[in-house]
């Protein structure tokens with residue numbers, strides 16, 4: 001690598017490792033900047049995120065991974081004083097255009113958080129909540145079918161089918177996280193955003209969620225923020241490395257981890273900072 005050339009590159013220019021096997025683009029971001037009041041947290045982030053695959057966002061604490069993730073379902077709208085500029089499209093449609101229905105967007109772009117956060121309701125009602133408010137089931141039998149299918153896809157059905165009326169909060173941490181995934185799936189999302197979904201889980205529950213992510217990628221565009229490079233390497237097909245609010249490098253996971261092109265990526269994955 002030519003260090004002089006690297007040093008002269010503006011920090012926000014992203015190195016994109018070509019990937020001829022990449023699936024069609026589902027989410028496209030161009031020149032996305034985010035400001036919290038006067039503080040700029042993201043600088044001109046541009047990225048193509050493919051359908052039916054897992055993209056991992058990695059980088060040191062505070063580099064803007066979660067901020068960018070929250071742009072994709074407009075969760076940043078809920079934080080006072082936040083301003084987003086640039087353009088993000090979902091299937092080619094600008095998700096920030098004024099006529100867009102944000103409730104509908106958040107059904108299409110589901111989110112799973114760091115700590116499992118089931119509603120204080122029964123297991124059944126946690127999953128049925130979204131389909132009810134979005135009118136996705138006509139009658140009890142259809143709703144039952146949606147709840148069962150969602151719990152099956154989340155790999156939880158066999159563990160809960162005999163206690164659907166029990167509180168969701170009574171499940172183990174790993175089961176609660178799978179319940180939250182079932183809740184997200186129940187409204188037929190196309191994209192699932194996961195913000196460190198395993199950070200509150202033990203290794204066995206983590207392995208179960210990682211298996212689930214691997215199964216779900218056949219049908220969904222999944223974006224996962226993770227602090228664990230091992231996890232990114234295990235679950236994702238593409239990896240995006242963020243540093244100081246810049247998207248430094250993006251490409252096939254194997255390439256990013258074995259042959260990064262930017263010295264900042266290299267230094268991070270070899271543990272020189274982070």
Ligand SMILES: Nc1ncnc2c1ncn2[C@@H]1O[C@H](COP(=O)(O)OP(=O)(O)OP(=O)(O)O)[C@@H](O)[C@H]1O
Nearest residue numbers: 036039041059060061062063064065066067068079
């Ligand atoms: N609500 C907020 N108000 C003000 N600043 C914020 C807010 N949320 C995040 N920030 C700042 O924006 C920057 C990016 O934060 P963000 O949480 O996106 O980083 P991250 O890479 O996800 O970090 P971590 O890995 O620690 O979760 C940080 O400097 C953070 O302090």
